[in-house]
Amino acid sequence: MRRRIWYAGLLLWSLLFGSQTRAAGDSIDVSLLTCSPGTEAYSLYGHTGLRVRNHTQRLDVVFNYGVFDFRQPHFVWRFVLGECDYELAPIPYDLFMQTYADRGSSVIAQTLNLTTEEANRLFALLVFDSQPENRTYRYNFLSNNCTTRVSDRIEEAVSGKVRYKESGEHFTYRQLLHRYTQDYPWYETGIDMLLGAACDTLLSDRAARFLPEQLMRDFAFAQIYDEEDNRRPLVADTRVLLREDENRPAALSPFPVSPLLTGLALLLLLSLAAWAERRFRRMFWGVDMLLMSLQGMAGLLIFFMFLFSEHPTVGTNWLIVVFNPLPLLCMPWVVRCAIRRKVCLYHYINFLWLMLFLTFMLWIPQDFPVLVPLLVLSLLTRPVSYYLHYSRKAEVSNSENNRNA
Numbered sequence: 093m094r095r096r097i098w099y100a101g102l103l104l105w106s107l108l109f110g111s112q113t114r115a116a117g118d119s120i121d122v123s124l125l126t127c128s129p130g131t132e133a134y135s136l137y138g139h140t141g142l143r144v145r146n147h148t149q150r151l152d153v154v155f156n157y158g159v160f161d162f163r164q165p166h167f168v169w170r171f172v173l174g175e176c177d178y179e180l181a182p183i184p185y186d187l188f189m190q191t192y193a194d195r196g197s198s199v200i201a202q203t204l205n206l207t208t209e210e211a212n213r214l215f216a217l218l219v220f221d222s223q224p225e226n227r228t229y230r231y232n233f234l235s236n237n238c239t240t241r242v243s244d245r246i247e248e249a250v251s252g253k254v255r256y257k258e259s260g261e262h263f264t265y266r267q268l269l270h271r272y273t274q275d276y277p278w279y280e281t282g283i284d285m286l287l288g289a290a291c292d293t294l295l296s297d298r299a300a301r302f303l304p305e306q307l308m309r310d311f312a313f314a315q316i317y318d319e320e321d322n323r324r325p326l327v328a329d330t331r332v333l334l335r336e337d338e339n340r341p342a343a344l345s346p347f348p349v350s351p352l353l354t355g356l357a358l359l360l361l362l363s364l365a366a367w368a369e370r371r372f373r374r375m376f377w378g379v380d381m382l383l384m385s386l387q388g389m390a391g392l393l394i395f396f397m398f399l400f401s402e403h404p405t406v407g408t409n410w411l412i413v414v415f416n417p418l419p420l421l422c423m424p425w426v427v428r429c430a431i432r433r434k435v436c437l438y439h440y441i442n443f444l445w446l447m448l449f450l451t452f453m454l455w456i457p458q459d460f461p462v463l464v465p466l467l468v469l470s471l472l473t474r475p476v477s478y479y480l481h482y483s484r485k486a487e488v489s490n491s492e493n494n495r496n497a
Contacts, residue, residue, distance in 0.1 A: 174402030355466030
């Protein structure tokens, strides 16, 4: 399907470029297409496209700012760095609709109430953006995506200013994203652990229009004001082109147990390990190796994104306090002390550090997923177990000294 889109896009580019000089006299109508969320990770938030019907040139095309190619060089590496490049591609309307019909998504069309001059101006802007030297842009999920690009071009094309009805309610990025991830707990937890405190500030109405369905709702009540303060509705007509398939298969969870139950199970297992260490009077340093490895690897990702990634808000992530590469660096020291049955200062420092984070977590301006406090409590079981072990060892040693005395 992706290859068909590219081939069709190349054909349409040639048609559009050849018609640029005649655009000013063409009969054009433009519709905002809003596609409901899919079940794949990249489609959970829906999609936006602009349908342009040029009756003079018999073109019916959807301008899609959401095209990307997994085969781009170093795609995964650039994705981690937040350096994803998306492209605008004109796609035949029938092919665009077939894609969303196959996915089982709904498609709602809002015909824009544009003058002939405005419609032709918008068409010219889209054609310009479609040219090979202009079609690529640096994607930012929260502020420069397939929806914000469409909104910006429409506002640029109108003669006057688009004014939106004030919602009276303000939400954070995280709250808006949770509307679409509530049925996907692991995906939601993963995103929440990567997005930082900047994701929890209240948004303006304009900033909230990064989501396709939010833009659609705002367009429904928007007005165009000209220079003489005359107004007209931005949307002339709304139609449902496709209805959502209620029988489409739901996405499979990557892990059958919820994050909450997983966190509780981990806490229980580590508590049992601590009890066993107390019962058999020996420390299981293999548990330290496993736990510190997992903590450190998660910390490597968060630490790297905190410092180097261009993804929005990841540079304000307070989880870097707990999840960072330090456990990987300290693990040989901790294991060596455990094998030699010596007191390790790391456990005391780690206990104080984790307790400080847990104590002040409610005052940190970041909304943490429920898994985080469970993970911190799980990590705390290790220094607590070592403290109890050291204390008991010291008591036994003191008793022996007293008997000898």
